[in-house]
Amino acid sequence: MELEAATGSDRKRGSGVKLAYDVLRDEILDLVLQPGSAIDEVQLAERFNMSRTPIREALVRLAAEGLIQTLPNRSTLVAPIDFLNMHTYFDALVLMYRVTTKLAAQHHRSPDLALIKEKQIQFADAVKAQDALAMIATNAEFHLAIAEAGRNTHFVSFFKRLLDEGRRILRLYYQSYEDRLPHRFVQEHEDMISAIENRNLELAEELARDHAEQIVAQVQKLLVPGERLKIEI
Amino acid sequence: MELEAATGSDRKRGSGVKLAYDVLRDEILDLVLQPGSAIDEVQLAERFNMSRTPIREALVRLAAEGLIQTLPNRSTLVAPIDFLNMHTYFDALVLMYRVTTKLAAQHHRSPDLALIKEKQIQFADAVKAQDALAMIATNAEFHLAIAEAGRNTHFVSFFKRLLDEGRRILRLYYQSYEDRLPHRFVQEHEDMISAIENRNLELAEELARDHAEQIVAQVQKLLVPGERLKIEI
DNA sequence: TGTATTTTATTTGTCGACAAGATTTTCTGA
DNA sequence: TCAGAAAATCTTGTCGACAAATAAAATACA
Numbered sequence: 001m002e003l004e005a006a007t008g009s010d011r012k013r014g015s016g017v018k019l020a021y022d023v024l025r026d027e028i029l030d031l032v033l034q035p036g037s038a039i040d041e042v043q044l045a046e047r048f049n050m051s052r053t054p055i056r057e058a059l060v061r062l063a064a065e066g067l068i069q070t071l072p073n074r075s076t077l078v079a080p081i082d083f084l085n086m087h088t089y090f091d092a093l094v095l096m097y098r099v100t101t102k103l104a105a106q107h108h109r110s111p112d113l114a115l116i117k118e119k120q121i122q123f124a125d126a127v128k129a130q131d132a133l134a135m136i137a138t139n140a141e142f143h144l145a146i147a148e149a150g151r152n153t154h155f156v157s158f159f160k161r162l163l164d165e166g167r168r169i170l171r172l173y174y175q176s177y178e179d180r181l182p183h184r185f186v187q188e189h190e191d192m193i194s195a196i197e198n199r200n201l202e203l204a205e206e207l208a209r210d211h212a213e214q215i216v217a218q219v220q221k222l223l224v225p226g227e228r229l230k231i232e233i
Numbered sequence: 234m235e236l237e238a239a240t241g242s243d244r245k246r247g248s249g250v251k252l253a254y255d256v257l258r259d260e261i262l263d264l265v266l267q268p269g270s271a272i273d274e275v276q277l278a279e280r281f282n283m284s285r286t287p288i289r290e291a292l293v294r295l296a297a298e299g300l301i302q303t304l305p306n307r308s309t310l311v312a313p314i315d316f317l318n319m320h321t322y323f324d325a326l327v328l329m330y331r332v333t334t335k336l337a338a339q340h341h342r343s344p345d346l347a348l349i350k351e352k353q354i355q356f357a358d359a360v361k362a363q364d365a366l367a368m369i370a371t372n373a374e375f376h377l378a379i380a381e382a383g384r385n386t387h388f389v390s391f392f393k394r395l396l397d398e399g400r401r402i403l404r405l406y407y408q409s410y411e412d413r414l415p416h417r418f419v420q421e422h423e424d425m426i427s428a429i430e431n432r433n434l435e436l437a438e439e440l441a442r443d444h445a446e447q448i449v450a451q452v453q454k455l456l457v458p459g460e461r462l463k464i465e466i
Numbered sequence: 467t468g469t470a471t472t473t474t475a476t477t478t479g480t481c482g483a484c485a486a487g488a489t490t491t492t493c494t495g496a
Numbered sequence: 497t498c499a500g501a502a503a504a505t506c507t508t509g510t511c512g513a514c515a516a517a518t519a520a521a522a523t524a525c526a
Contacts (some may be wrong), residue, residue: 040477052478158391249479262516273507286480307487
């Protein structure tokens with residue numbers, strides 16, 4: 001467990017925060033750290049073999065991203081997953097799928113397309129290998145590559161944040177159900193790539209929406225029995 | 234200038250960061266701190282009469298929000314305004330105007346509407362008084378109240394961030410041109426309120442888009458002579 | 467035995483100090 | 497005079513320590 005910090009504190013200056021931030025972030029998103037559980041600064045400092053200062057900075061950054069909650073003068077804890085307002089998350093996610101894909105169809109250049117296709121191959125491999133974790137990761141990378149091709153940094157950063165949060169939900173999903181993993185998504189990705197390549201804005205957006213709604217429906221069927229207010233925008 | 238920190242360092246525990254964060258944030262958004270200018274931690278520590286630690290935490294938070302940029306091991310500076318990609322900002326802003334207004338028409342409850350109308354009165358007062366700064370602030374509050382009524386925290390936080398960034402641009406706009414301030418916006422706001430109140434989703438969204446496009450066009454006419462790629466979503 | 471109050475312990479927010487990088491200045495040699 | 501190396505200065509990242517705020521434990525009291 002203490003692999004990341006050897007005894008000798010020979011670390012490059014300024015890499016301390018980044019290390020703590022990256023590791024904690026991954027552990028939160030991969031549900032290694034349980035949502036709602038408390039975080040002990042001193043313990044983390046010992047674990048990473050550094051003082052509390054860089055740990056603190058990492059925590060502040062995570063808090064700014066909404067990954068941890070910090071009660072003033074009291075404990076800081078891993079942000080709980082808001083199951084009650086899950087539908088608002090899905091609304092935001094679907095919208096970003098649509099917008100970024102449409103913009104990609106409009107603004108992409110050749111190197112963008114190469115990267116997108118590369119991510120799609122990685123995603124297909126993950127599906128073939130039935131590797132749920134790799135699927136989650138490569139799927140996010142695929143859609144982020146599309147978003148980047150859309151060339152709107154505001155949408156990209158917002159979308160990235162949503163996808164991160166989604167990692168926890170999907171993780172939960174794949175944790176509870178060992179499912180035949182959706183080969184269907186691979187084909188849908190291919191269709192989206194074609195639409196982007198042909199600069200067919202409407203089709204790209206439509207496919208993105210259907211794709212997103214499909215995933216959302218599947219996740220929601222398993223996680224929340226309750227209703228979702230469907231919103232047309 | 235040093236009003237915020239008297240000689241006696243009698244400050245409530247934990248209020249240090251908040252103070253520094255709030256003040257710096259306002260100074261950045263109000264263009265008191267020039268975009269691109271350097272930030273000196275030690276100087277700030279002296280000014281706020283506290284050690285570098287809380288200053289540092291405030292800066293980290295500001296950096297997480299994109300309000301300052303921090304070059305590793307080197308200086309940190311006020312985030313420059315990205316005039317080149319301004320159109321991406323406007324695209325995001327217009328979309329959020331539309332989405333939040335539509336959702337407000339769908340999900341608002343009576344107390345929401347009261348708050349929205351209150352903000353609208355304040356906005357109208359600011360227009361009447363020709364107070365540009367108050368206009369910027371109350372306009373943002375008005376639209377944020379609408380967003381809150383839409384009950385999607387993801388959209389709200391994203392929108393809030395965009396409106397903040399907009400403060401700098403609008404500030405620039407009002408700084409250079411002493412204009413007859415747009416009474417027209419007041420009427421448009423009234424129309425939006427009616428649409429929300431009547432739960433007319435389509436009309437609410439349409440009015441929001443027109444309103445946003447109107448503002449964008451006016452700002453863009455003055456700031457960027459270049460073209461804007463108009464995107465239909 | 468259960469509740470209120472004091473004591474103790476834990477944890478967080480802040481501080482001053484120090485060292486690693488980076489920047490500027492000074493010095494050297496052509 | 498100017499380019500390059502060395503030294504001095506400045507700024508940032510990290511550390512250990514301390515004090516305020518909170519939580520937990522212990523005690524007193526009914």
